[in-house]
Amino acid sequence: MTDDVATAIWSPALRGTIEVSGDKSMSHRALILGALAKGTTRISGLLEGQDVLATAAAVRAFGARAERLGPSEWRVTGASWRSPAAPVDCGNSGTGVRLLIGAAAGFDLAAVFTGDRSLAGRPMNRVLAPLRSMGADFEASEGGRLPVRLRGGRLGGIHFRNDKASAQVKSAILLAGLQSDAAVEVLEMAPSRDHSENMLRAFGCDLDVEETPDGRLVRLGRRRSLTATTLEIPGDPSSAAFPLVAALVSPGSDVTLRSVLVNPLRAGLFTTLAEMGADLSVLAARHLSGEAVADIAVRSSPLRGVEVPAERAPSMIDEYPILAIAAAFAKGRTVMHGLGELRVKESDRLAAVLAGLAACGVEARDDGDSLIVEGLGGPPPGGAKVAAHDDHRIAMSFLVMGLASEHPVSVDSAGMIGTSFPGFATIMGSIGARIA
Numbered sequence: 001m002t003d004d005v006a007t008a009i010w011s012p013a014l015r016g017t018i019e020v021s022g023d024k025s026m027s028h029r030a031l032i033l034g035a036l037a038k039g040t041t042r043i044s045g046l047l048e049g050q051d052v053l054a055t056a057a058a059v060r061a062f063g064a065r066a067e068r069l070g071p072s073e074w075r076v077t078g079a080s081w082r083s084p085a086a087p088v089d090c091g092n093s094g095t096g097v098r099l100l101i102g103a104a105a106g107f108d109l110a111a112v113f114t115g116d117r118s119l120a121g122r123p124m125n126r127v128l129a130p131l132r133s134m135g136a137d138f139e140a141s142e143g144g145r146l147p148v149r150l151r152g153g154r155l156g157g158i159h160f161r162n163d164k165a166s167a168q169v170k171s172a173i174l175l176a177g178l179q180s181d182a183a184v185e186v187l188e189m190a191p192s193r194d195h196s197e198n199m200l201r202a203f204g205c206d207l208d209v210e211e212t213p214d215g216r217l218v219r220l221g222r223r224r225s226l227t228a229t230t231l232e233i234p235g236d237p238s239s240a241a242f243p244l245v246a247a248l249v250s251p252g253s254d255v256t257l258r259s260v261l262v263n264p265l266r267a268g269l270f271t272t273l274a275e276m277g278a279d280l281s282v283l284a285a286r287h288l289s290g291e292a293v294a295d296i297a298v299r300s301s302p303l304r305g306v307e308v309p310a311e312r313a314p315s316m317i318d319e320y321p322i323l324a325i326a327a328a329f330a331k332g333r334t335v336m337h338g339l340g341e342l343r344v345k346e347s348d349r350l351a352a353v354l355a356g357l358a359a360c361g362v363e364a365r366d367d368g369d370s371l372i373v374e375g376l377g378g379p380p381p382g383g384a385k386v387a388a389h390d391d392h393r394i395a396m397s398f399l400v401m402g403l404a405s406e407h408p409v410s411v412d413s414a415g416m417i418g419t420s421f422p423g424f425a426t427i428m429g430s431i432g433a434r435i436a
């Protein structure tokens with residue numbers, strides 16, 4: 001646990017227009033696809049959080065050029081990947097390491113992947129198993145953990161059923177398949193975020209997506225070489241979630257979030273908050289680099305408890321901690337189903353949320369893969385120091401609670417917020433949130 005503590009205190013009437021940093025999923029993919037493409041890709045709006053910077057360092061280690069031209073402005077020149085001179089340290093990022101393992105697997109190279117303490121505890125077999133079946137060779141630490149040693153090479157095909165609805169697993173397979181000419185197919189019963197598909201197309205790759213009776217079938221086509229392009233990355237809805245919920249629960253608030261990614265496969269939190277009675281308006285809908293983008297206006301609203309179906313989980317998997325905070329302020333019970341994957345994120349998020357809510361005076365429990373929060377219909381007591389377990393989203397969620405609870409809320413591991421939302425406290429401060 002890092003003990004850099006941040007504290008949030010009562011901050012009514014949040015007001016203003018803000019822009020959150022670039023989408024994390026798209027930022028990792030932009031760097032990796034740029035590093036595989038022929039030519040030089042220009043990226044604007046890149047998230048410059050620690051996770052994505054680790055991916056930038058990784059693609060350089062594989063032989064690509066990744067240069068920062070100015071704030072969030074990058075240029076990446078692709079290469080045929082070669083063995084890195086040292087272990088590739090992916091920091092805190094599950095997306096970074098799983099996508100990089102996939103992208104590297106089809107090259108004739110050897111590499112070792114490592115990460116921080118949290119990442120070293122996370123399961124890698126979900127990507128190693130399908131990639132092994134395509135022909136890649138891996139040695140992993142006990143239980144399929146990092147460090148992972150890859151011996152890459154010529155890959156065959158795969159037909160993979162993505163039972164966990166994991167976009168990271170799907171993406172690792174598609175990226176590995178770029179170096180193969182065999183059939184590469186991923187079938188999804190529940191569709192996961194499709195940024196890899198959208199961005200592969202933007203780089204000129206042939207890719208088919210077909211709705212079949214068994215689910216959504218994603219298939220690489222014949223042309224799999226990538227050509228450099230220009231990308232503009234919109235704001236991350238998973239980061240926008242924090243000021244958005246803060247504005248809902250802090251009385252007298254009126255906040256607009258500019259240029260947020262609203263891809264339907266990422267929009268489960270917006271749907272759920274609307275069902276809870278949130279006053280949200282989606283304005284100026286448009287497209288940016290093949291993705292749906294809009295401005296979102298939000299005003300404080302009395303919320304009511306709802307039941308969130310398991311099928312919605314893939315479209316809001318990173319948003320349950322902040323939804324649990326909204327649920328604590330809502331009137332009545334909120335039940336969220338299908339949260340098994342939360343136990344293997346940057347921390348065991350189900351356990352961390354339950355402990356944090358209890359510390360802040362909110363009744364909650366788990367029941368199998370469901371989380372049940374008894375909403376207070378008003379501000380919770382707060383007045384606790386919450387253990388964030390080195391998890392950026394747990395830290396930001398409980399700081400949001402502290403902005404509108406009766407007593408301040410502190411979190412440890414506040415330095416980890418920079419993995420996904422650099423400038424969080426400053427941006428929140430610009431709308432009147434008091435976070436020190």
Ligand code: S3P
Binds near residue numbers: 024165171
């Ligand atoms: C991501 C996929 C999700 C999500 C993660 C980002 C991605 O993970 O939790 O933060 O960019 O592909 P899973 O693929 O494990 O569901």
